[in-house]
Amino acid sequence: MGNNLDRRDFLKAAAGTPILGAFAYTATRKGKVDGSRREELLEQAGGPEKTHPFMERKYKKLPSYQGNSDTINIGIIGAGSRGKDHLRALGLFVPEELTAEVKQELAGREPLNVRCTAVCDLYQPNVEFAVRASGGTAKAYRTHQELLAQSDVDAVVVATDDHWHAPVAKAAAEAGKHVYVEKCMTQNIHEIYDLRDAVRKAGIVFQLGHQNRNSAEYDSAMNVVARGMLGDISLIQCYTNRNSNSGAWFRDVPKIHGPLDAASGPRNLDWEQYVSNREHRPYDPNRFFNWTCFKDYSTGLSGQLLSHEMDLINMIMELGIPASAFASGGTYCYKQYQAIVDANGEPLGTDEPVPAGARTRPDVPLLVRQWPDVLQVVYEWPDRGLTVVYDATLGSQFNRDQIYLGSEATMKFDGGVQIYADRRSARYADWLASGRVTPDRPMISYRNLSGKGVEALTSATAAWSLSKGLLYTYRGGRRVNTTYLHHKNWLEHMRANDTDTLCNIGDGFQEAVTAHMGTASLLTGRRVHWNPETEQMTTGEGEPLEQFRDGWQL
Amino acid sequence: MADKSGLGETLKNYSGVQTFLIAFLRVVIGWHFLYEGYVKLSSDAWSAAGYLRAAPGPFGPMFESMVSSASMVGVIDAVMAWGLTLVGILLILGLFTRSALLVAALFLLMFYLSNPPWVGVQFMPGEGSYMVVNKNLVEMAAVLVLLVLPSGAMWGFDRLFARR
């Protein structure tokens, strides 16, 4: 009995064990099949690995960079909402903003070793904020000219409104200060040339504030484009999706405001200096705090939001300035806004619900928008066989992603980078026919995985689970602020005495020309062409453009 | 096997807990089928056509050809909706259990084959992670187990028809 039964018992008992072997075998095979499919797919999609030229620029070693032991003295010109973001990106916080969370984030950053030594702003509370954020090291100057005359300022961050970008940046370059300036680089066309000349002549390190160039997900996009995975790209579409008063630049006007020369009331802003290079008008708080809506001070959708999209596309596609631009639009959604106060006279935020008893705010007149809130611009690059379309309405926040339409595949940015094979693709025809690739699910999907950087995924299930929200935009395992990275890049170039920053004056020239071609077309009602030899905007017949209507100058 | 001693004797071989759990398994599978069927019957929007047309894997073309004509789609939709409902009710009641289980196993096999989680097949994603085995296969295995047990006669109307 004994032995016999034991063996049989044992055999029965162990009957399930081979299944483990089968499992291991299948799992290995699955790993191999998925892996080889991924390799094959990446290979067939684009041939060998190629390096995108911008990637070399982005990750180049600066030979003369000796580290950041020297402190750089920074002056802030324009310390409004965006200027405050710059202070924070530089690591300068007012004490009440230094929360535990902020401290933790700062601890993870490589220190920039900068000191804010000077501030200039036309609105007194902004000056006070900047001085406090600097830890008391910053001195306040009434004009940017006085600030630029100081020897304890090595570099300036210009975050004024658009109509002061170029005059201040140019003066800074002429004073030998390095410049970081917010987009749009200039407010009108002739300033573009002046600023470029001044920056090049002075040999300073210049950075234009398109911090998105630092985002890691675009590395994957550049890889895709460099390897030609999409085939011939004939159309790129980009969008702005917003739908709120503040999104449409109807912002809150502070409770206490008034020009320095007022007979009575609060006297905390320098209106005279503000309008000194534009048409002189009586004080209007909307024109100061909601300047983005006005043609005198702002670049409208072209410079404010289109430039973000176009700069990114220019970086990925290396397009330069388009051969032509054709724009159309109107003020359709956010035509005007009347600031209100509640029953107790407290100002109400523009997007706040309106309580009972709210009434018109006496110190703020009706805001009437000048720049369109619905704008479409079509750019052509005939030599590249490519059109780029920008579609914006500030009256809808329905999400539309930037999308690249190629003859073999389509690339979409939705926080990651998705590549879809085209239904009629010749290159992927066999795979489409066999069902290994389906046109409505990503063929390749790049995501920033927490702690893992960018990963290429080809398995639809993996991509699906990721898209359902498991991810954060991390770099090297850490959440990072792109404006900080943009400043870091600028400062490292200063220390290495290298002018080829991530968004240098050449990029800035292209950005500003591209944006203003859109505006010029909108205002002249004609397709505006670019002559690369003379570097001038022209009509279709090569004639110079006429003076624009509606108050925007050439 | 136990025809001499009768069903009563067979049932005596199971403990109370076993009997309960076997019946429970049958009932929850029935519930699942019934609701799947009900949803299809009551929904204005449901049709199997989309799912079958998207069926991946080696049987994909077969399933796709099943829905090539509108009239076939109608037949398949009706068979699916009524079939699932009926199987669900029968399983809950324990009535004609063996036939119901057989049909259930067939349905599950079809579901399994229409979206097989096999290596190299780009199957339709759902919740969970699968390699070869998915929930359809697990449910089918459970149905097959029930098929060899007199589950309908434990707690169910088959008890009344069983030869004693």
Next chain:
Amino acid sequence: MADNDKTSGVNRRDFLKAASTVPVLGAFALSLKAKKKQDTLAREEILSIGREGAQTNPNVLKRNYQRKGSANDTLNIAIVGCGGRGKSLMRAAGFHPPDEDGAGGLEGTEKLNIRLVAVCDLFTPSVEWAVAASGGTAKVYETYQELMADPDIDAVVCATPDHYHSAVTIAAAEAGKHIYVEKCMTKTIPQAYAVRDAVKKNGVIFQLGHQNRNSNRYDSAMEVIDKGMLGHVSLIQCYTNRNSRNGAWVYNIPKEQGPKSAASGPRNLDWEQYTANTVQRPYDPNRFFRWRCFWDYGTGLSGDLLTHELDVINMVMNMGIPSSATASGGVYHHKEYTTLMTAQGEPLGSDAPVPEGALPRPDVPVLRREVPDVYQVVYEWKDRDMTVVYNATLSNNWHRGQIYLGDEATMDLTGGVDVYADPRSHKYRKWLDNGKVKPDEPMISFRNVAGKGIEAITAATAQWTVAKGLLYTYRGGRLINTTYLHIKDWIDHIRDNNPKTMCDIDDGFQEAITAHMATYSYLNGTRVNWNEEAQEVEFEHEPKIPALS
């Protein structure tokens, strides 16, 4: 056990055990009731939001037209231009040669009671097709002018290339014949006025060939708009997505082709008449068979594919001619094409794989495309505070539908009719805040459901099944050919002597002007405006290229 007691006791116990799971059915029913109540409440609530609007689009009435008169009298129709599109129209009307299959989607439809009595086409095989389709009885006319003189003909279907649309339409109207003409209604702006005058003066029943108007998804779309569910719509985006040579109008050229005036070879087409009203050029088969690629004969993307989109948007939004148009584009991908044949001399299809030893066809020169294949148009309706953007590339098939962006919600017509609440909506704020509505999932979807017509769905799961599948374009439970419906609408209006067809002469005028404004803008690089008061097109800058002739 109670083996002795074989009577009631055991039976009762057996019965109790047998019926022990019946309460489960009760539990099931209870759960179901609770769930259904909850679902219904959610659905009713969502469907009811934002439906306070009272406006009714007059186009709704057109869509619900019912014939009043009888259909007992047979109408005699003629076909002018029986190429690819002409054949589709004839099939949809019920005519096809006995050895060919008819059109799909006619199953169970009402017979139109029409007879095909005459044909005019410049390519002999097309003429022969039409005669065969008529059952061998159709009369053949060399010219459309001779055809119009035939008193037996009641109505004419015109599916010529664009450069003959207006001439044929005007001749038909003046001969008192009803007319169905393909889009684009005309090739030029002046022709749009001439056609409108001729049709109105002669009182004939006119239909423009935008059969898409019959698709029932627009019933739901119009309901959504009329009920004001989207709020203020500031931007509408529409697209053309194609990626093949055929899609880019580089069609196959028949093996046998040649002008009648040729000294030798197949003499089966009337090139002289074809070019009689446009620029005179030596015979080029590309210009005859691939006419859509050339400005002499076609209207480019504006007239051919943009009009499909703009026409239905005009139906849904009822907005007429735009206040301005700007257009930009280029010939970027399908620049030129060498037509090929196999080593044995058999013609190869333009999208067919190229076999070893393929050679250029000696009888077909290289095709050099004139009209853009990448093309963007922006229209403004200043009085409606609205922009419509059309984006097209013929070298990518990524599916982009038709999207209406409102400040309260967005309507996407890509897969069916999906309505998404805007994340910053005020109207749907409550539902967005309590999570009943999510901005990235449709709040309401309308889908064609086999056998059931169009239905509103709000449950995400049903959504998925439906989206994956889909769906036939059904009407009243049946798959119907929209071209058939469009022809039927025309025939019904002829029988009722009612000029208000689904796409009547006023719609046609708007369609043609809208399309041509874009073409003129593209060619001249200037914004083109519509002066509503003067009913005239105005150029913001003097055009360098005068009105296309």
